[in-house]
Amino acid sequence: MTNKYNSLLKTLKKTEYSLDKSIVNNHCVDWRGNYRGSSEIIFFPKSLTSIQKIVKFCFKKNIPIVPQGGNTGLVGGSVPRFNKGEIIINLCKLNNIREIDIVSNTITVESGCILQNVNDRLEPHNLQMPISLGSKGSCQIGGNIATNAGGLNVIKFGSIRNNILGIEAILPNGEFYDDLKTVKKNNTGFDIKQLLIGSEGTLGIITAATFQIHKKTNDRVVIIICLKSFNHVLNIYQKFISSFGEFITAFELMNEFSMNLAQKLIGSMKLPFTGNYYCLVELTNFIDIENFSNFIYSKFEKLQIDNMQLIVAKSENENKNFWQIREEIPLAEKLLENVIQHDVSLPLNNIENFIFESSKALKKFNPNISIINFGHLGDNNLHFNVCIDDKLNKKNYSNFKKKVNEIIFSFVNKFNGSISAEHGIGQLRKDELKRYKSAEEIKRMKKIKKIFDPKNIMNPGKVI
Amino acid sequence: MKALVCVKRVIDYNVKIRVKTDKSGVETENVKMSMNPFDEIAVEEAVKLKEKGVIDEIIVLSIGAETSQETIRTGLAMGGDRGVLVKTNGQEIDPLNVGKIIKYIFDKESPDMVILGKQAIDDDCNQTGQILSSLLDCHQATFASKVEVNDDKTINVTREVDGGLETIKISIPCVITTDLRLNEPRYASLPNIMKAKQKKIDILDINDLNIDIKRRVETIEVSEPPERKPGVIVNDVDSLIDKLKNEANVI
Ligand SMILES: Cc1cc2nc3c(=O)[nH]c(=O)nc-3n(C[C@H](O)[C@H](O)[C@H](O)COP(=O)(O)OP(=O)(O)OC[C@H]3O[C@@H](n4cnc5c(N)ncnc54)[C@H](O)[C@@H]3O)c2cc1C
Numbered sequence: 001m002t003n004k005y006n007s008l009l010k011t012l013k014k015t016e017y018s019l020d021k022s023i024v025n026n027h028c029v030d031w032r033g034n035y036r037g038s039s040e041i042i043f044f045p046k047s048l049t050s051i052q053k054i055v056k057f058c059f060k061k062n063i064p065i066v067p068q069g070g071n072t073g074l075v076g077g078s079v080p081r082f083n084k085g086e087i088i089i090n091l092c093k094l095n096n097i098r099e100i101d102i103v104s105n106t107i108t109v110e111s112g113c114i115l116q117n118v119n120d121r122l123e124p125h126n127l128q129m130p131i132s133l134g135s136k137g138s139c140q141i142g143g144n145i146a147t148n149a150g151g152l153n154v155i156k157f158g159s160i161r162n163n164i165l166g167i168e169a170i171l172p173n174g175e176f177y178d179d180l181k182t183v184k185k186n187n188t189g190f191d192i193k194q195l196l197i198g199s200e201g202t203l204g205i206i207t208a209a210t211f212q213i214h215k216k217t218n219d220r221v222v223i224i225i226c227l228k229s230f231n232h233v234l235n236i237y238q239k240f241i242s243s244f245g246e247f248i249t250a251f252e253l254m255n256e257f258s259m260n261l262a263q264k265l266i267g268s269m270k271l272p273f274t275g276n277y278y279c280l281v282e283l284t285n286f287i288d289i290e291n292f293s294n295f296i297y298s299k300f301e302k303l304q305i306d307n308m309q310l311i312v313a314k315s316e317n318e319n320k321n322f323w324q325i326r327e328e329i330p331l332a333e334k335l336l337e338n339v340i341q342h343d344v345s346l347p348l349n350n351i352e353n354f355i356f357e358s359s360k361a362l363k364k365f366n367p368n369i370s371i372i373n374f375g376h377l378g379d380n381n382l383h384f385n386v387c388i389d390d391k392l393n394k395k396n397y398s399n400f401k402k403k404v405n406e407i408i409f410s411f412v413n414k415f416n417g418s419i420s421a422e423h424g425i426g427q428l429r430k431d432e433l434k435r436y437k438s439a440e441e442i443k444r445m446k447k448i449k450k451i452f453d454p455k456n457i458m459n460p461g462k463v464i
Numbered sequence: 465m466k467a468l469v470c471v472k473r474v475i476d477y478n479v480k481i482r483v484k485t486d487k488s489g490v491e492t493e494n495v496k497m498s499m500n501p502f503d504e505i506a507v508e509e510a511v512k513l514k515e516k517g518v519i520d521e522i523i524v525l526s527i528g529a530e531t532s533q534e535t536i537r538t539g540l541a542m543g544g545d546r547g548v549l550v551k552t553n554g555q556e557i558d559p560l561n562v563g564k565i566i567k568y569i570f571d572k573e574s575p576d577m578v579i580l581g582k583q584a585i586d587d588d589c590n591q592t593g594q595i596l597s598s599l600l601d602c603h604q605a606t607f608a609s610k611v612e613v614n615d616d617k618t619i620n621v622t623r624e625v626d627g628g629l630e631t632i633k634i635s636i637p638c639v640i641t642t643d644l645r646l647n648e649p650r651y652a653s654l655p656n657i658m659k660a661k662q663k664k665i666d667i668l669d670i671n672d673l674n675i676d677i678k679r680r681v682e683t684i685e686v687s688e689p690p691e692r693k694p695g696v697i698v699n700d701v702d703s704l705i706d707k708l709k710n711e712a713n714v715i
Contacts, residue, residue: 015710023709026702044710093710126494137697218479219496272651288494291534297541297657306658311651314538315498316478318651 005041008057016050016093017043027068027088028079031135035076035427039066042088048170048207054089055205056174064457065089065172067201069143070114072135074343075426077200077462078143084461091142094207097121106165106182108210111142128216130157134327142206148198150422155378156249156284157214159422160197166210167193172203172453182210195448200424201459203452219285219292220249222319226275226309230352233277236305237348237377240281243299250282251378258329258372265332268325273309279377280326282319329374330383338397339372339387340404344412345380345421355384358411362386365403381421384408409436425463433464465617465636466521467510468573469544470566470580470592471503473528473535477585487685499535502581504542505642508649509611510579511543518613521545523573527565529554533665540660541652547665548573550673561677563595568673570600575637577619582607582641593641603634607643 009017018024019041028037045051058065064086068078071090080086091112098108102125109118115136119129133139133151143149145167150159157163166181179193196203227233237251256276262268271278285292296312313319333339346354355373362369372385386404409419409432419436420429434442445464452458475481476496484491499507513519524539526532527550536547550565557565570578578600583590597604605611605621609629612620622631624643670677698704708715 015713018710020709022702023706026706138699217494218476219494272653290531294534294537297537297661300654300657301661305654308654310654312541312654312657314504314542314649314652315501316476316496317501320478 004061005057008053011053012043012050013046016045017041024088027071027090030074030076030079031072032074035079037080037082037084037086039080039086039088042090044090044093046093048094048176051089051094051170051205051207052174052176054087055170055172058087058457059173059455062455062457063087064460065205066459067091067142067146067205069111069140069146070135070138071143072139073143073147073200073426074341074423075200075420075428077147077424077426077459081427081461086460089205091140091205091207098208100125100127101182102127104182105213105215106210107213108166108180108182108208109141110208111140111145111206113141115139115141115144122213123216126216127213130163130212130214131160134330141209145197145206145209146199146201147424148422150376150379150381152250152376154376154381155251156246161194163212164193164197164209165212167196167206168208169196169204169206172455172458177204180208180210184212195452198424200426200463202449202463204458215286217285217288218316219288220316220319221283221285221293221296222313222322223281223283223296224271224311224322224325225279225281226271226273227277227279228275230277230355233279233377234348234352236279236308239303239305243303244281244283244296246286247283248281248378249284250280251376252280252326253373253375253377253382254278254280254326254329255371255373257370258333258374259325261336261372262325262328262332265335266328268328268332269321271325272311275309280322282323326374329372333372333385333387336387338390338392339385340401342382342384342386342405342408342419343421343423344382344384344408344417344419346382346412346415346417348377348380350415350417351380351382354411354415354417357414358384358408361407361411362404365407366390366400369404379421380417405432412436427462430461430463465513465519465576465613466523466573467513467519468523468525468566468570468575468578469503469506469510469539470578471507471524471526471535471539472500472581472584472586473497473526473532474500474584474586477501483686483688487687489683489686497531497535499538500581500584500586502583502585502642502644503539504649505644505646506579506581506640507539507542507544508647509608509640509642511650512647513611513613514543516613519576523548523569523575525550525566525569527557527562527670528552533667536665537660538652540663540665541657542650543656544660544663546663549665549667550670551667552670555677556679556683557677558679558681559589559591559595560680561675562592563599564675565670565673565677566592566596567599568675570596570637576617577636578639580639580641582643593639597639600637600639603636603638604640605632605634605638606641608640609643609645611640611646 066080068090094110095112096110168180169177375382476498482491510522522544524544524547607624610622
């Protein structure tokens with residue numbers, strides 16, 4: 001078996017690949033354990049030249065490649081399919097921080113760096129990366145770029161796309177793509193790197209990028225608000241945006257069911273009030289206001305929100321406790337069987353109608369359905385997850401799931417939303433993409449794919 | 465009864481402390497400041513006693529720079545009635561001098577009890593309560609984990625001592641210092657924050673009190689603990705083996 005790769009392996013270091021079944025298999029399963037594929041070999045290239053050698057070899061021999069980062073992706077994009085002769089290129093050993101420029105606030109990092117490690121290196125300079133995700137301790141910069149990752153700070157800094165100044169990559173034919181600029185303005189024709197951002201490994205292997213980085217301050221205040229209806233949520237959202245604007249670093253939404261679930265299943269902290277919706281707002285003191293809490297209190301006066309059920313954390317300890325409530329929801333959800341997840345986004349003004357109409361349709365379809373609804377409201381991003389108490393066998397479950405997806409996505413479509421807000425398409429949403437994107441748009445995507453990857457060897461079977 | 469509660473503005477418990485390059489102290493610029501956690505417990509206890517109808521007025525006192533007003537405001541948002549700030553220029557004040565300043569306010573306000581944290585988490589002195597009670601020549605109950613006021617106005621205080629609990633009975637006026645398990649401080653809620661904005665804070669200048677605040681302790685050097693090499697946490701045995709093989713190259 002190995003001789004297929006022998007001529008290639010001779011040119012690499014021993015630590016740059018593994019044929020060990022247990023190691024390879026480990027990298028063939030996705031984080032949620034929903035996608036299990038197979039591969040004969042995994043590569044851990046340490047340099048650009050090694051990557052180039054591997055890709056050129058595969059290009060010549062028509063061997064499909066799966067680029068892999070931290071393998072935390074949630075749509076089955078980072079693992080090989082079963083018995084398709086795919087090889088894995090894992091970037092974890094390409095992990096140098098090439099340059100930190102504290103004058104223009106930019107950093108150039110290789111794609112295998114773990115997000116948290118990059119942040120740790122920036123910490124002494126009081127700087128931070130523009131993104132923050134729950135998976136920050138495992139996900140890699142390359143994976144973040146390839147999925148155009150969102151996360152907690154999008155409301156403040158925008159998604160990854162808004163913060164990338166330059167990209168370097170190896171294209172499917174082994175060509176070196178070098179656009180590692182550090183300038184902020186660059187209007188010189190088509191911006192090809194934008195296509196690589198969010199390409200989920202289908203257009204090439206990202207090897208490095210230059211990011212805009214931001215000032216870090218530890219002084220933050222977290223607030224939790226409890227509201228009767230979604231209408232009230234929008235109202236308070238608007239008030240907060242207009243009076244705290246630049247200070248807002250997160251605006252999260254949780255419905256009552258998701259909150260109760262976390263309390264029931266993992267004993268999350270109880271709050272001194274109850275209502276249909278809860279918002280978590282994080283305000284960060286970017287301009288070193290001396291009495292930040294007082295500043296916030298004085299703004300409350302002008303907001304005319306006198307009798308609102310709202311609590312403000314008095315210390316970092318309470319900040320953390322408040323965040324924990326939000327973070328424990330996905331963990332509680334993981335303990336349930338039969339949860340069907342949706343990561344959708346909708347225009348703010350349509351969210352209320354979307355929730356109302358799709359919930360009604362779902363309940364009509366099956367009255368035992370409950371909805372775990374939370375997400376990054378500030379980015380119009382809802383996790384709208386459906387769970388059901390009934391015991392379902394495999395076949396019934398799969399039919400049930402199909403129907404639920406249909407109901408939800410048809411309302412997402414009706415209300416001008418997106419069927420995948422931040423997690424991407426991968427294998428999970430491939431079929432649905434065809435249904436909810438126009439045929440012309442799919443055609444255009446296919447043409448672009450062909451230009452980059454004429455032999456279709458870069459992450460085939462994903463996205464399109 | 466009337467309670468005087470003392471609160472100190474300190475570097476937040478969760479902030480990673482950085483020593484100044486000249487080793488004269490710790491970095492406080494751009495650092496999150498909060499109420500000393502033990503003082504939060506002191507405020508909560510006073511508010512609880514007020515809710516029980518035992519106390520009818522809570523005065524929240526802080527000694528520190530102008531910015532300590534924020535800390536007092538937090539105490540008022542938890543349920544304190546009015547505040548007093550003894551304003552300094554931000555200089556360090558030894559526990560003995562803190563005791564003398566609190567006594568000054570005590571003499572002015574004649575509260576029945578002074579409740580304060582057993583220590584402040586910045587200098588960890590654990591002296592102020594004890595010094596204060598000897599300056600006032602009154603009863604003290606330190607490390608309190610339970611406080612019960614009896615009908616005859618004596619107070620039963622359960623104290624956390626080595627290897628167990630001790631319950632003592634003291635009479636007023638008295639000094640009580642709080643331990644971690646006494647209670648769980650409440651959140652600052654919007655209606656209380658709004659009410660707190662209307663509450664009065666009196667500001668006294670430390671120089672007007674005629675108290676000698678000369679330091680008797682000199683800080684020679686502040687240094688960081690020796691650095692430890694960071695470890696990594698892996699999710700399961702397989703990834704441990706993977707790391708040992710492929711990253712550490714030891715097996
Ligand atoms: C607990 C948890 C919380 C999460 N929270 C969020 C969140 O808030 N927001 C969000 O957007 N996502 C979130 N995710 C999803 C996921 O973490 C992100 O999508 C992350 O950016 C993926 O990075 P990774 O290195 O793990 O990539 P992988 O999972 O390894 O790969 C993801 C995709 O990128 C491709 N890829 C990876 N590296 C490269 C490269 N160097 N070049 C080209 N293609 C590459 C892969 O082929 C695959 O298609 C979360 C995941 C978990 C487990």
